[in-house]
Amino acid sequence: MSRQTSRREFLRAAGGAAAGLGLASVIAVGPARATPASMQEAIRKVVGAAQVQTGRVKLDLPPLSENGNTVPMTVTAESPMTAADHVKAMHVFNEKNPQPDVASFRFGPRAGRASVSTRIRLADTQTVVAICEMSDGSFWQTSANVVVTLAACLEEA
Amino acid sequence: MRGFRAALCLAALAASASAGEIPLGERRSGYDLMGRETRAMQDDDTANPGMLWVLEGETLWNKKTGHAARACAECHGDARTSMKGVAARHPAFDAARGRPVTLEQRINACRVERQKAPALAYESRELLALTAYVARQSRGLPIDVATDERTRPFLEAGRATFYRRQGQLNLACNQCHDDNWGRRLAGNVVPQGHPTGYPLYRLEWQSLGSLERRLRGCLTGIRAEPYDFGAAELVNLELFLMWRARGMTFETPAVRP
Amino acid sequence: MANALINVPPRAKRGEIIEIKTLISHPMETGYRRTQTGTAVPRDIIRTFVATYNGAEIFRAELHPAIAANPFIAFSTVATESGTLTFQWTGDRGFSETASAAITVE
Numbered sequence: 001m002s003r004q005t006s007r008r009e010f011l012r013a014a015g016g017a018a019a020g021l022g023l024a025s026v027i028a029v030g031p032a033r034a035t036p037a038s039m040q041e042a043i044r045k046v047v048g049a050a051q052v053q054t055g056r057v058k059l060d061l062p063p064l065s066e067n068g069n070t071v072p073m074t075v076t077a078e079s080p081m082t083a084a085d086h087v088k089a090m091h092v093f094n095e096k097n098p099q100p101d102v103a104s105f106r107f108g109p110r111a112g113r114a115s116v117s118t119r120i121r122l123a124d125t126q127t128v129v130a131i132c133e134m135s136d137g138s139f140w141q142t143s144a145n146v147v148v149t150l151a152a153c154l155e156e157a
Numbered sequence: 158m159r160g161f162r163a164a165l166c167l168a169a170l171a172a173s174a175s176a177g178e179i180p181l182g183e184r185r186s187g188y189d190l191m192g193r194e195t196r197a198m199q200d201d202d203t204a205n206p207g208m209l210w211v212l213e214g215e216t217l218w219n220k221k222t223g224h225a226a227r228a229c230a231e232c233h234g235d236a237r238t239s240m241k242g243v244a245a246r247h248p249a250f251d252a253a254r255g256r257p258v259t260l261e262q263r264i265n266a267c268r269v270e271r272q273k274a275p276a277l278a279y280e281s282r283e284l285l286a287l288t289a290y291v292a293r294q295s296r297g298l299p300i301d302v303a304t305d306e307r308t309r310p311f312l313e314a315g316r317a318t319f320y321r322r323q324g325q326l327n328l329a330c331n332q333c334h335d336d337n338w339g340r341r342l343a344g345n346v347v348p349q350g351h352p353t354g355y356p357l358y359r360l361e362w363q364s365l366g367s368l369e370r371r372l373r374g375c376l377t378g379i380r381a382e383p384y385d386f387g388a389a390e391l392v393n394l395e396l397f398l399m400w401r402a403r404g405m406t407f408e409t410p411a412v413r414p
Numbered sequence: 415m416a417n418a419l420i421n422v423p424p425r426a427k428r429g430e431i432i433e434i435k436t437l438i439s440h441p442m443e444t445g446y447r448r449t450q451t452g453t454a455v456p457r458d459i460i461r462t463f464v465a466t467y468n469g470a471e472i473f474r475a476e477l478h479p480a481i482a483a484n485p486f487i488a489f490s491t492v493a494t495e496s497g498t499l500t501f502q503w504t505g506d507r508g509f510s511e512t513a514s515a516a517i518t519v520e
Contacts, residue, residue: 062194066414067360070482072194097480098446105489106474110467112431112492116475119482121444149344151361151414153378201435203421206484209439212419363441363483 034100036127039093042100043131046091047139056140057090057132068122068148075105077114077132077140087114089133096126122148179335179349184405187348187413190339195360199412207289207358207410210282210365214290217283223274229287232271236294244292245300245407248396250307257311257396261288261367262387279386285365289356292409300353300407302399315397318390324381345414351402352395354411361414368395420501422515426493434465435488438503438511444479460505463487468497477505493519 034042043052060074079087086109092102105116114132122128125147132140188196202208218229218236233239248257251266258266264287265276277284304312319330333342334350341347355368362370369391373383384390421435438460445457457479465473472491491499500514 062192064192066192066195069363070360072198094480098444099478099480101478102480103478104476106476108472110470110472110492110494111490113490115490117486117488118475119486121480121482152342152345153374155362155374155377203419203435204437204486204488206437206439206486208419209417209437209484 034095034097036095039095039100039129042093043091043129043141046104046131046133050137050139052131052139052141054141057130057142059092059128059130059142059144061128061144061146063145064147065122065149067151068124070119071122071146071148072117073120073128074115074117075130075132079114079134081107081109081111081114083109084135086111086135087132088135090114090116091131091133092120093129093131094120094122094126095129096124097122102128122146124148177335178401179338181404184351184402185338185349186351186353186405186408188354188408188411190346190348191412191414195412195414199354199408199410205358205410205412207356207365207412210286210289210356210358211293211410212290213282214286214288214293217287218290223268223272225271225273227272229267229272236291240291240294242295242298242301244288244295244409245298246302248302248311248392248399250303250305256389257308257392259369259387259392259395260291261369262392264288264291280367280370285356285367288367289365289410292356292407295407296409298407299404300399300402302396302403304400308396311393312396312400314389315393315395315400318394319397319401324376324379326379328379330375348413350398351405352398353402353405354408354413356409357411357413359413365410368398417511418501418503418513420513420515422499422517424516425518425520428493428495428519430493431490432493432517433488433490434499435486436463436465436501436513437484437486439484440503440505440509442477442479442481442483442485446479458506458509460485460503460509462502462504464502465489465491466500466502467491468495472499493517495519 057075057077061071065071075090075092077087077090079085081087087107089104089106091104093100094102102120103118107114127143127145129141129143188199199205221228244260247260247263251258261279261284264284268274269276322329330350333347338347338349352368356365358365369386372391372394376383417439419437423432426432440460441458442460443455443458447455449455459479460477463475463477464471473489475487477485496517496519498514498516500512503511
């Protein structure tokens with residue numbers, strides 16, 4: 001399993017390099033990758049000692065991505081979004097990209113709706129985690145699995 | 158028993174070898190084979206990354222350029238009217254050159270001859286932007302390249318390329334795009350290969366790119382030496398592909414995996 | 415390409431939640447790619463996106479290399495008053511881009 005992952009890592013890095021900006025295809029000497037453990041650590045940095053409950057936040061990602069370079073993602077959380085009770089931030093993490101952080105989004109009662117859509121990069125089939133930080137200091141989490149495959153033909157310069 | 162089995166195998170082989178052209182009614186744009194999210198990206202002009210190039214093209218259309226200090230708009234006016242249908246008709250026969258030219262080549266010819274400006278490099282940001290802007294004006298129209306005595310030899314040359322085995326993998330275009338469309342190749346769905354949305358934003362490229370870039374990518378994929386940008390082989394192939402897609406709806410700027 | 419493409423409804427009712435879509439051209443170079451000769455392509459990403467409504471901050475995003483090229487960010491806000499929404503993207507190598515849109519709130 002780990003041998004398959006390293007070959008895929010190699011091909012993925014080569015593919016990621018060959019794609020975009022039309023640069024020549026690449027020999028990949030990958031830096032250390034995020035692991036489920038380093039993702040947990042990145043989450044710890046945000047939530048501190050607080051207990052993270054499951055629920056209230058939803059992560060909308062395609063179960064099978066068309067292309068790992070651009071995966072559409074929407075994160076939403078249930079909240080009345082009033083001054084007294086609103087979402088302060090939503091943070092997204094991953095477990096197999098080179099870095100565990102994806103993005104942090106800051107909200108306030110003026111948002112009306114705790115919802116953000118963007119497009120992310122995923123280096124490999126993995127789990128993505130969204131952490132929602134409420135104004136009352138509570139943290140909520142959810143996760144989603146995305147299957148990421150390589151493009152059939154990688155371009156060369 | 159053995160003879161029967163051998164006959165069955167032969168029949169199966171013959172069937173797959175002569176699967177043949179896609180019937181006109183069964184032609185599908187690559188759009189239909191994409192996932193929901195990618196289709197949504199294409200459908201929304203406010204979220205389609207290709208629109209970034211279309212908007213830049215609009216700026217370039219109105220910008221005076223070259224020694225003649227002339228903007229496209231000065232001769233062609235509002236592109237929404239003057240360029241409507243143009244991309245859906247290209248490659249088109251150019252009498253002066255005696256051969257069909259692509260939209261990119263037509264734009265460059267105008268730049269050099271009318272604006273007295275240097276030709277834009279293939280796949281350069283500006284050429285992609287201008288091409289995308291002009292091509293966008295054909296969105297929703299049916300593809301309609303002219304086929305007459307003048308274009309026939311070039312169309313036949315393009316057809317021959319489409320059916321010719323090439324490269325170290327010894328594959329011809331039709332083997333994937335006529336015979337195996339809809340099936341998967343390493344996680345990607347094989348499309349029928351109709352150029353309905355070029356130049357398009359390809360997620361794999363993380364950029365807008367031309368049909369010629371895609372064709373060269375395919376040739377590299379089958380381990381063939383890719384023809385140069387603007388080469389006769391690519392122009393003829395594009396003419397054939399547009400003819401093969403005749404009547405299908407133009408989608409530029411498309412989004413594809 | 416055009417630098418930024420933003421979509422803000424030109425009019426809205428007071429109190430209505432409106433959706434804002436933003437798209438900006440930027441390669442979001444991850445810093446993990448290498449050229450054929452082995453040299454690393456340095457990181458070059460947009461790090462921060464801020465939206466303000468008549469000067470008050472209504473949304474902020476902190477981005478990392480895992481955000482795809484030509485970042486698309488869609489979010490919502492409550493239409494409180496007529497005025498201007500301003501969007502600013504800042505990032506590596508002094509990158510800074512601003513765009514704005516007017517809104518009429520009745």
